[in-house]
Structures are given as C-alpha cells and as structure tokens.
Ligand SMILES: Nc1ncnc2c1ncn2[C@@H]1O[C@H](COP(=O)(O)OP(=O)(O)OP(=O)(O)O)[C@@H](O)[C@H]1O
C-alpha cells in the first residue's frame with residue numbers, strides 16, 4: 001500500500017512517472033504522424049515534380065497558306081474530293097510555311113526548310129488536314145496554326161533533352177536545336193498548358209507529344225459506373241438480408257466466412273474468372289469497359305457487403321425495437337430507421353471499394369484492357385461501355401513501359417490525374433455523408 | 441374492471457438454456473392497470489415483452505405456452521406480429537427515441553398506420569400525445585430538434601408520447617418513471633389513470649408506492665416464477681406468500 005501525501009500540491013513520485021509515460025506516448029504518436037506527413041510530402045513532391053510537365057506542351061506557330069491548287073484541284077469544294085487528299089499532299093504546305101517562318105523571323109541556320117518542318121510532331125499534318133476538312137472555306141486562305149512540336153524539341157524546352165543527351169540521337173541535331181533557340185527567342189515556339197493531355201486519346205509510339213489520357217479516363221468512368229450500378233444495390237440488399245432477416249445458422253455462418261474470404265482473394269483471380277466467364281462463355285467483347293466493370297464489381301462486392309453489414313450492425317438494436325414497438329414491419333424498421341443511420345458507413349465502404357477498383361490493374365490485364373491503344377474517343381454511351389478501351393491505371397502502365405522518356409513523363413502525369421480522380425470521388429463521398437448525417 | 445384482455449397460460453420463456461420465465465399463468469383485465477413487481481432480473485421485462493412478441497427479435501429466445509389477446513392466441517402462426525404490436529403498444533425500459541426530430545418521433549406510428557388524414561390532423565395527434573405525456577410545454581418550441589438531444593427523463597416521456605400516439609388497446613410500460621422527478625411521475629401516473637378508462641395498462645415498477653397508487657392488480661415475480669397475483673390492496677396489506685411479504689417490506693430484492 002502506498003502512502004498518499006497529504007497536500008494536493010506535493011509531487012507524488014508515482015504520479016510523476018505516470019505523467020512521464022503520458023508525455024512519452026504523446027511524443028511517439030506525434031513522431032509517427034510527422035513521419036507519415038513527411039512520406040506523404042515526398043510522395044506528392046515526386047509525383048508533381050515528375051508529372052506536371054505532361055500538362056504542358058510546346059507549340060510552333062506557322063502561317064500556312066492553304067493552297068487551292070494542292071487541296072482542291074477542281075476548285076468545287078467537294079468534301080469527298082478534299083478528303084481524298086492524303087497527308088502527303090499537306091507536306092509541301094508545311095515546308096513552304098517553314099520557309100516563310102525562317103525568312104520572316106530572320107532565323108540564322110544552314111538547315112533547309114524541310115528540316116525545320118521536321119521539328120513538328122508527326123501528327124502535325126493530320127491535325128492540319130482535320131482542320132481543313134472541318135471547314136473547307138478555309139482553303140485558299142493563309143491561316144495561323146499552332147502545331148505540336150515533336151517530343152525531342154518539347155523535351156528540350158522542358159529541360160529533359162539537352163545538347164549532350166542528343167549526341168547520338170538521329171531524331172534531332174544540334175543545328176535544329178540552334179534554330180529552336182532562335183524560334184523561342186522570337187516567340188514563335190512557346191510552351192503552354194495542354195488541355196489535350198487531359199481530354200485527348202492515346203497516340204502511337206512515335207508521337208508521345210500527342211498522347212492524352214482522356215479516353216482512358218472515360219474507360220475508367222464507364223467502369224466505375226458499372227461497378228456502382230451493380231454493387232451498391234446488390235451489396236446493400238445482400239447485407240440487409242444477412243443482417244436483418246437471415247436466421248443465424250450454420251449456412252449463414254458459412255456464407256459470412258466466405259464473403260470475408262472473397263474480400264481477400266487476389267484481384268487477378270477475378271480477372272481470370274472474368275476472362276473465362278464473360279469473354280469465353282458469354283462472348284462479351286474483349287477490352288470493353290463493361291467487362292472490366294463486371295470483373296471489378298466481383299472484386300468490390302465483398303468489400304461493400306462487409307462494410308454495409310458493419311454499418312448496420314452499429315445501429316443500436318433499441319432503434320429497431322422502437323420501430324417494431326410502434327407496429328412497424330421489419331422492412332419499415334430497416335428502411336425508415338436502420339438504413340438512414342447506416343448510410344454514412346455504407347457510403348464510406350462503397351467509396352473505398354470504388355477507389356480500390358479504380359486503381360486496379362491486374363484483372364484488366366487478363367481481359368485485354370492493359371495494352372490496348374485507346375486512340376479513339378467513344379461517342380455514345382453504348383460505345384463507352386462496349387467499344388474496346390483502356391483505363392487510367394492501365395494507360396499509365398502502358399506509357400511507363402514504352403521506350404521514349406516523353407512517355408515516362410506522361411505516365412507521371414497520368415498518376416496526377418488518377419489521384420485527382422480519387423480525391424474528387426472522396427470529396428463526393430464526404431459531401432453525401434454530410435447530407436445524410438444532417439438528417440440523422 | 442371486466443373480463444380479462446390478455447391471458448397467459450403455462451408460459452415458459454428460455455434464453456438459450458436459461459429458463460427465464462417458469463410456468464406463469466396470469467390474467468390482465470381490460471380497462472385496468474396491472475403492476476408487475478419483483479427484484480431485478482426476475483423476468484418482469486421478459487414476460488412483458490412476451491405480451492407483444494417483442495421477444496421474437498431475440499434469436500435465442502423461445503416462448504412456450506399460450507398467451508391470448510381477446511381470446512386469440514398471439515403465438516398462433518397466423519398472427520402477424522406487426523398487427524399485434526399495433527394493438528399492444530410498448531414503452532421500453534431504456535428510453536429509445538428515434539434519432540429524428542421530436543415531432544417525427546411521435547408522428548411515426550400514426551403515419552405508418554395511416555391514422556392522420558391531413559398534415560394538421562397529424563399535428564393535432566402529436567400535440568395531444570405530447571400533452572398527455574406531460575412534455576408538451578418543454579418541447580413545444582423545438583419540435584424540430586432531435587429527440588435524442590433531450591434529457592433522460594424527457595426522452596422517457598417522449599417515448600410514452602410515441603407509444604400512446606398510435607392509440608393501442610393495451611399499453612405495456614417497462615419502468616416508465618425510472619428517470620422522472622416526482623412532479624413528472626405524478627403527471628405520468630395521472631396519464632395512466634386516464635388511459636385505464638379505455639384501455640388496459642401493464643406497468644413494471646420498482647416503486648411499491650407507485651404500484652399501490654396506480655394499479656388495481658399486482659403480480660409479484662421472483663426468479664422467473666409468478667409468486668403471487670391478486671388485487672393490489674390484498675398484496676400490499678395481506679400478502680399470502682412469505683416471499684412477497686419480505687419483498688414489499690424491503691427484506692429481499
Ligand atoms: N437478451 C437476453 N439474453 C439472455 N438472457 C437474458 C436476455 N434478457 C434477459 N435475460 C435474462 O433473463 C432474466 C430476466 O431478465 P429481465 O430483463 O426480464 O429482468 P427484469 O425483471 O426486467 O429485471 P430489471 O428489474 O433489472 O429490469 C435475467 O436473468 C437475464 O439475465
């Protein structure tokens with residue numbers, strides 16, 4: 001038995017040691033949080049440092065004379081005939097425009113106009129062709145057009161490509177870089193924000209500067225829609241049944257254990273299941289977001305069921321008693337009282353499940369969404385679900401494994417988009433939760 | 441007092457292996473007040489919950505014997521517990537208001553039973569119930585405030601208001617005054633007197649005085665058995681069982 005000191009002011013050694021233990025524990029906690037924050041800062045710093053470049057692109061402004069003699073030989077503006085002019089037909093226009101650029105900006109170079117035109121992206125001609133086909137009245141006029149420059153030049157402006165690093169590069173020469181320096185000084189070649197990265201489609205290996213993540217984003221969005229539409233009603237009904245109506249016996253115990261186990265099954269297993277069932281047996285199209293969504297739904301369902309059940313279990317039984325006590329049916333008790341109280345928890349579980357699904361790459365590998373070059377933007381809702389597409393993480397993976405370092409930058413940029421997507425989803429969840437909580 | 445409203449015959453209740461109620465026979469009269477008394481854990485709440493089948497919600501709970509309401513067995517497979525509970529209302533031992541507004545708490549029952557023809561009808565029902573439960577003056581200015589934000593005693597009266605708003609034929613009250621001050625207790629006892637003009641009321645209480653004041657019949661439970669059941673005056677003045685006598689005089693409990 002310890003003797004207590006009489007005065008409240010006297011320091012008791014026992015209490016002092018307890019106080020020190022308190023302080024130590026607080027310190028550990030604080031240190032853990034600081035370490036976590038530091039890691040987060042490193043992560044965000046790296047992602048932003050590497051990926052921000054993808055949101056900017058360099059453009060060269062050229063005055064192009066859209067010669068009628070090249071584009072519309074008969075002069076009758078027949079759209080079918082104009083469409084027949086291939087990109088080769090546009091090449092001379094660009095060379096001529098480059099020639100004019102050298103003269104007007106007074107560029108000192110030994111290079112021929114053709115070599116200056118090579119600074120442009122390989123997609124420059126087709127961009128110009130699309131521009132003309134979109135509005136044939138432009139033929140015969142001289143238009144000012146911002147062309148994407150190729151990834152080397154763009155990398156030079158961003159500091160990724162240096163004069164040393166291009167020593168053995170066949171794609172670009174030191175003379176061309178000299179010209180680039182002068183063009184930048186003249187204001188003809190500028191680096192600016194590139195909306196096409198966010199909205200555009202993937203491009204082939206030779207044109208990293210034209211690649212965008214928008215189409216893959218639509219793929220992910222379509223999959224999330226499928227997952228949400230399938231898993232939320234199914235998951236919530238399953239958990240309502242299991243939690244509120246199912247008798248507690250061996251069978252329901254077995255079901256419960258299996259659902260928990262399903263949540264821990266590696267996602268690639270769901271992928272191969274999807275391949276076997278949805279594609280080989282049901283003959284759904286390969287690489288379609290619908291199939292991706294179905295596979296991810298299988299993966300997400302256990303998560304949603306588990307969290308919904310936990311949310312409903314945490315609603316005090318006295319609330320159910322109260323409802324039943326005034327003569328409500330079990331359905332009424334669940335829908336009027338239990339579900340509204342469980343809604344925030346169900347929402348949180350759903351968002352966690354969706355976030356997991358959004359970042360999942362492995363199952364998409366097996367149904368052909370990884371590696372698919374998503375180069376055309378789907379036009380209709382049906383296309384968005386059934387036409388082959390990629391997904392955000394799949395697109396990032398695809399870029400990261402391509403050779404050109406310009407794609408590497410885009411992979412980081414894709415990570416930023418993915419993270420923003422996640423943050424947006426969480427924000428929606430928080431807003432919804434607030435709404436529900438206000439209604440208690 | 442007239443014919444019995446509820447009769448229990450050879451009623452046994454088990455929680456898993458625990459035998460909580462042992463062969464209870466009791467008749468609860470219509471338009472009267474019956475009090476259940478007995479030491480803590482003797483099964484008063486358990487038996488009360490049998491009378492409107494609230495024990496159905498407890499998985500381990502098993503009820504044997506017959507309990508009839510107006511001569512019909514309430515445990516008959518044809519009986520829908522929802523219909524039964526609409527006729528036999530309940531005030532629980534622990535106040536359990538819905539986490540909704542005070543108004544919605546009281547309005548919920550009348551709403552699901554379609555008792556109000558219009559919004560103003562509903563408002564009248566709610567006001568009347570709150571008035572009778574002696575809480576109207578305290579909440580009339582904040583009917584939109586959450587019921588869970590009230591004090592313990594206020595919550596108890598809110599739950600009473602909720603139970604009487606559906607106009608049951610039998611009202612089961614499990615220690616309805618446990619958290620109330622003497623004035624509120626008096627008001628609730630007046631309510632019980634008033635209710636008993638039309639319906640039968642069963643009240644569980646730990647207060648002998650309260651049982652003596654409000655009830656016409658008293659049942660004394662001990663360790664799951666119904667030891668004694670009879671006119672309240674007889675039980676308190678002339679108990680036939682020694683256990684009853686020691687309980688009401690404060691020697692066991
Ligand atoms: N849900 C339950 N599961 C298992 N046993 C229970 C359950 N509810 C009550 N019991 C048991 O049944 C017996 C009677 O409990 P009951 O709640 O009916 O007592 P009571 O008379 O209402 O007591 P009090 O006056 O304290 O409220 C007790 O022994 C208790 O342990």
Ligand SMILES: [Mg+2]
Pocket residue numbers: 484485486533614
């Ligand atoms: Mg009790």
